[in-house]
Amino acid sequence: xxxxxxxxxxxxxxxxxxxxxxxxxxxxxxxxxxxxxxxxxxxxxxxxxxxxxxxxxxxxxxxxxxxxxxxxxxxxxxxxxxxxxxxxxxxxxxxxxxxxxxxxxxxxxxxxxx
Amino acid sequence: xxxxxxxxxxxxxxxxxxxxxxxxxxxxxxxxxxxxxxxxxxxxxxxxxxxxxxxxxxxxxxxxxxxxxxxxxxxxxxxxxxxxxxxxxxxxxxxxxxxxxxxxxxxxxxxxxx
Numbered sequence: 001x002x003x004x005x006x007x008x009x010x011x012x013x014x015x016x017x018x019x020x021x022x023x024x025x026x027x028x029x030x031x032x033x034x035x036x037x038x039x040x041x042x043x044x045x046x047x048x049x050x051x052x053x054x055x056x057x058x059x060x061x062x063x064x065x066x067x068x069x070x071x072x073x074x075x076x077x078x079x080x081x082x083x084x085x086x087x088x089x090x091x092x093x094x095x096x097x098x099x100x101x102x103x104x105x106x107x108x109x110x111x112x113x114x
Numbered sequence: 115x116x117x118x119x120x121x122x123x124x125x126x127x128x129x130x131x132x133x134x135x136x137x138x139x140x141x142x143x144x145x146x147x148x149x150x151x152x153x154x155x156x157x158x159x160x161x162x163x164x165x166x167x168x169x170x171x172x173x174x175x176x177x178x179x180x181x182x183x184x185x186x187x188x189x190x191x192x193x194x195x196x197x198x199x200x201x202x203x204x205x206x207x208x209x210x211x212x213x214x215x216x217x218x219x220x221x222x223x224x225x226x227x228x
Binding site for chain 2: 035041042048056093095104105106
């Protein structure tokens with residue numbers, strides 16, 4: 001059973017470009033969480049999704065950031081018109097249901113904006 | 115909103131030394147508590163967790179943590195560290211009003227000298 005898979009592992013974008021980060025949850029998991037880790041800081045919750053639904057996006061910046069988890073395929077975190085301050089490690093976690101209070105993390109995507 | 119603070123950002127120890135990493139949280143309600151470890155270049159792995167019951171929790175690789183409710187603390191301990199314990203350690207809290215979302219501390223980078 002493969003773990004949570006994130007790709008790419010490293011992503012470099014120029015200011016103003018779009019960044020797309022992908023997360024495939026563990027098999028059988030329908031709940032996905034995205035976290036961001038800024039340099040020298042802890043992980044900060046961004047968004048919680050179930051299949052085709054955003055459950056909680058209280059940690060998402062109001063502009064330029066969006067997330068989806070379609071019925072088929074991976075969850076996507078999309079950052080439009082990236083700025084230097086978006087440089088961070090983005091982690092995805094998944095869990096099988098709402099009642100399992102343990103999430104399994106992927107290896108993260110390190111985004112660098114140049 | 116809950117918050118988590120880890121007192122030490124960087125810790126350097128020699129092999130066989132004892133380890134204690136501090137973690138305090140602020141939230142007045144029921145919490146679930148976690149310690150995660152991130153080895154260089156790898157994903158976050160769960161070391162141990164506390165949901166209820168015995169406040170002294172034993173995890174993998176010889177780690178343990180003690181939940182002291184009166185102090186809002188969940189310190190991580192290991193009697194004798196090894197070089198392979200070199201990693202970053204994150205304390206995290208899941209509050210009873212936050213679904214499965216985790217609030218992380220800023221992390222502690224541990225370096226164990228051989």
